[in-house]
Amino acid sequence: MTGKRPTLIIIDGSSVIYRAFHAIPLTITNQSGMPTNAIYGFTQTLKKIIADWRPDYIGVAFDMKGPSFRQELFTEYKATRPPMPDALQPQIPFIKRIVAAYGIPVMEKAGYEADDIIATLVKRFGNEVKAMIVTGDKDMYQLVDENVVILDYAANKEYGRAEAEAKFGVPPGLLKDLLGLAGDSSDNIPGVAGIGPKTAVKLIQEFGSIEEIYANIEKVSSEKLREKLHANKAQAEMSKELATLHPDVDFPTTLYDLTSTAPDTDRLIPLLQELGFKKLLAELTTVAAAPAKEPAIIAEVITNLSNLAAETERLKAAGRFALTLITDAGGATGLAVCADIERPVFIPDGKEAVQELKGILEDDTIIKDTDDSKALYVFFKGFGVKLSGVGIDTSLASYIINPSGSDHSLSALSAQILNDTAQDIHQSIHKKAINIKLLTEILTKTLDNDGLSGIYKNLELPTSEVLADMELAGIMVDGSILTELSKEMEHDLSVMEASIYKAAGAEFNINSPKQLSEVLFERLGLKPVKKTKSGFSTDEEVLRQLSDKHEVPALILSFRQVSKLKSTYVDAILELIDPSDGRVHTSFNQTVTSTGRLSSSRPNLQNIPTRSASALRIREAFVAPKGSVFVSADYSQIELRIVAHLSQDPALMAAFIKDEDVHTATASEVFGVLPGLVTPELRRRAKAINFGIIYGMGAYGLSSELGCSVKEAESYIAGYFAHYKAVKAFIDRTIEETKVNGYTTTLFGRRRYIPELKSPVEAVARFGSRMAVNTPIQGAAADMIKAAMIPIHKRLAEGTGRSRMLLQIHDELIIETPVEEAASVAELVKDEMEGAIKLLVPIKVNIKQGANWRVVE
Missing domain, CATH: 1.10.150.20 (5' to 3' exonuclease, C-terminal subdomain)
Incomplete structure (x- = not known):
């Protein structure tokens, strides 16, 4: 710890809780069967922060259940977030009791988020202390200044002004403007439709805040960009307000209240006993000897091809090694390899280096263990190299062993299994390679002992390569259809807005629940359906019930539907079209769902709606190239x-x-x-x-x-x-x-x-009962389509190579194929899907062909 000022550590309790919940398996329970994984992870984190940083003052801020003032400003704020997992809810009170037993204030306030409480503490005591904020929330970086830093406790790293600006491209004080323009999908902040982070950063670097951008809007060189800004001015201002932390929360905590004290063992010991935390109990009552300092192991850097040739021979002789990409914000910077944990090696990125390694990379008798096989497949195929002989992919192995955990990253596994939390794994070349090697042995034994090696080797690992090729292929999008649709939706929204104002007899902020509530229940005299802490509810269920009483609720529902389609799909997909090939290259996520199903992101092509005319036109924009068609193969009622x-x-x-x-x-x-x-x-x-x-x-x-x-x-x-x-x-x-x-x-x-x-x-x-029944059904369906995708991918590659799989949407596959191959491809796909497993009832696959996604839906 440096600096003359006393230190105040403020922990974003909600952020740390979720990180702990997803990093540690649900198999950790107390004697009564209640999950305790989040409690255990949070307590370990709290202990580490106190031990490593020895703060003078410390406090923990929590979100309170219920809506905040931001929902009153924008009803869809955080609407896309899933509800708190059932297994986490009962752990929250115990976590607060742990915090209190450590003598640390629990700070929360109805109607506000933990972020606002932290902002208030920073404003209140910022002139007296060095404030260190423990959080995973990027919104918090707007608080960073000369006396305020973000603390990455796992990496033992502080993020001050310079680091924050390097991370986001704008000074901390303008982060709320960045989020106001680009939006924030995690909080469902819309931003300006069609403006992504890169464009937002350029505008802010050139003009400054959102207010300064609009004051100088005629100086924006791009006419298209000016149109977007003009059309979304109100939305940009609202989005900035949603992203702005409010530092004036009224709660009584003083700096004296935050004074760091010893734990109250009379309260803490019984609590740890109740939770069954024997290790923490032992640590609380025993002073352990300080561990010997870990010897420094520095990765050897290969600087020329002759050294690389020698290293290649060493790797070949070893027969097995850890292999992983080293990346930064700009992409891959090189490879880390490790055949011997005492001698990790870094190979800078470059075509010559990859070509030198090609022989061992394509040799399936030389085993490569990694933390992300799909990323490696994609990377090497960019150099014309087909990676073979992948052994353990730590993320996939972890997922097979514990599918309910949502974080299977190398850093999470290193912390959870190797107890390595002292390093930022993704910034440490030697640690990343070494930990893959250490984890490989542990995960292999667990797969074998649990009888899971088969599904790992025969299903998940081969699927990784299939998904890599699908991501590389991408799917063509006719941007003109979406551009026209976006304009029509903008016009429709304006017309709807006018209709709503006319029917209501007044203008108001349609996105404000508070103002809408006043219009519905005071001005129009409709009878409220249900009440929340902040007033009468205006959610979708309420509006549907009121739709037969007055036209305004129905109009609001239509307005919200069109607005969501426009921002979430139409404008977002337009932003993601690759200008080099006119395609969208979605990312398939293999380790997210607990049942084995795939998901996709950037964009999410698995949740595009199908019911409305506008939604169908979105699918119509996904097109096959000239001379080709889409073949759709869909399992019929497979579950x-x-x-x-x-x-x-x-x-x-x-x-x-x-x-x-x-x-x-x-x-x-x-x-x-x-x-x-x-x-x-x-x-x-x-x-x-x-x-x-x-x-x-x-x-x-x-x-x-x-x-x-x-x-x-x-x-x-x-x-x-x-x-x-x-x-x-x-x-x-x-x-x-x-x-x-x-x-x-x-x-x-x-x-x-x-x-x-x-x-x-x-x-x-x-909830557990539902999962017990759901998993064998939905999980088998997910396994079936993966089992079909693997041979389909192989057979298509062995053919002309002109037909390729593009998408998997739950029980459906989309293949792009030349017209002349469509019939044979359809037969091939149907054969493999229906033969993926033998059931006691027939398996039926429906086949459709067409020029775009809409006609094959």
């Missing part, structure tokens, strides 16, 4: 077919064996009508019942889905299980077996631990 196989229910199996419409069959039984008299509406309701019940939806949830009474929903559920008795038995049996084993598995051997089933908290236990 219900898996249920039929797993339950061996005679009625459900019969429907599939006879190739009947299973939803019509269910409607006939549940609603008591002949199959020929089942209407489209009855079929829709039966479909909701089929999928809702097998995933644990209760009567209340089903009543909401169908728009019926809870009593009616109960009768539907009873009727369903009366007809499909073996399905009910399967659900009950699966839950009980998962309770006994502690995990559930898919047909392919994928395993998922579900400690929530043993939780004393009823809501958590119910």
Whole structure:
């Protein structure tokens, strides 16, 4: 610790809690079965900060449950964030008790976020102390000044003004302007449609704040950019306000209250005993000898080709080595390799270096262990090198072992498994390579011991290379369609806005729940449906209920739908089109979902809506090149077919064996009508019942889905299980077996631990029951399509090489193929998808062909 000022460490409690929850597996529980992973990780972090930095003052700020003033300003603020995991909720009170037992103030305030409390402390005491903020939230960097730094405790690094500006491209004081222009997807701050971070940085560097940019808007050289700024002025100003931290929260904490003190062992020891933290208890009562300083190991840097040739021979002789990319903000800077943990090597990026390594890279008898095989496949293919012989990919292996953990990065695994938190792994060449080598041995043993080596080697690892090629291929986008659609939506929004004002009889901020509430319930006299802490609710459910009472609620719903489509998809996709090939190259995420399903980002092509005309036009913009078509192959009702196989229910199996419409069959039984008299509406309701019940939806949830009474929903559920008795038995049996084993598995051997089933908290236990049933079904479907993708990719590559897989959207594959190959490709894909596994019922794949994504949907 340096500097003459006393230090105040302010911990962003919510940020540290989520990091701990996702870094440590849910298998850590106390004796009653409650998950304690977040509590344990948070406590370890708190201990480390206190021990390493010895602050004079310390406090922890938390977000309070409920809306903040930002939701009043913009109803969609943070709307895209998933709710707090059920397994985390019961841990929060314990974490606050831990903080209090350490003698540290717990600071929170209704209507405000932890960020605002921290900003208030910085303003209140900034002239007296050096403030060090522990957070993973980029918003906090706007507080950085000569007496305020962001503390990366894991890397033992402080981020002051210079580091913050290097990180974001603008001074800390202008970070809120950057977020105001570019938006922030994590908080659902819209920003200016069509302006990304790079453009925003350039504008700020040239003109300054948002206010200064608009004051000099005619000096902006690009006409297109000026149009975007003009059209979104109000949105830019609102977005900046959402991103601005408010330093005037009224709460009584004084600097004296924050004085660092020793833990209250009378409170802390019983608490640690209740949580079952034996190691922390022992550390609390025992003074351990200081560990010997780790010897410095510096990576050898290869500076010429002759040295590289010698290193290549050493790697070849070793037969196995760790291999990873070293990157910075500009991309890859080189490779780190390690065959011997005493001698890591750094090879600067370059074509000559890669070509020298080509022989061992393409030799599948020489094993390469890494932390991100997909990134390596993409990187080397850019040099015309086909990487072979990948052994352990630490991220994939960790994901197979613990699919419920959301952080399988090298830094997280190093902290969790190797207890290495003293280094920033991604900035330390030798540590990154060495830790891959150390983790490889540990993860290999765990895969073998748990019987998971098969699904790792035969499914997940080969899928990584398939996804690399799909990312490289990208999918062509006709930008003119989206540009025109964006203009139409902008016009539609203006028309809607005028209609809303006319119907309401006044102008107001449509995005402000507070102002909307005043219009609906005071000016128009509508009866409120429900109330929140900040006033009467104006959420989607409320507006739907009010839509038959007045035209304004319906107009607001339409306005919100169009606005979201425009900002989230149309403008975002336009920004991501690669000008070099006219394609969007999405990133496929292989280690995110707990069931094995893939997700995608930048952009998310798996959640593009399909219901509205505008949404269909978005898909229409995804086009096949001239002379080519898209072939779409979609599993038909695959999850219900898996249920039929797993339950061996005679009625459900019969429907599939006879190739009947299973939803019509269910409607006939549940609603008591002949199959020929089942209407489209009855079929829709039966479909909701089929999928809702097998995933644990209760009567209340089903009543909401169908728009019926809870009593009616109960009768539907009873009727369903009366007809499909073996399905009910399967659900009950699966839950009980998962309770006994502690995990559930898919047909392919994928395993998922579900400690929530043993939780004393009823809501958590119910959530565990749903996961226990969901995972074998959805997980098997995810495994099936991966098992089909691997041979499809291989067979397409062995053909002309002109047909290639572009997208996987849940149960569907999109292949781009020359027109003359379309028929044979369709047959190939159908053959592999239907043959991915043998079920007790037929597997059916629907094939479509077309010039764009819309026509094959």
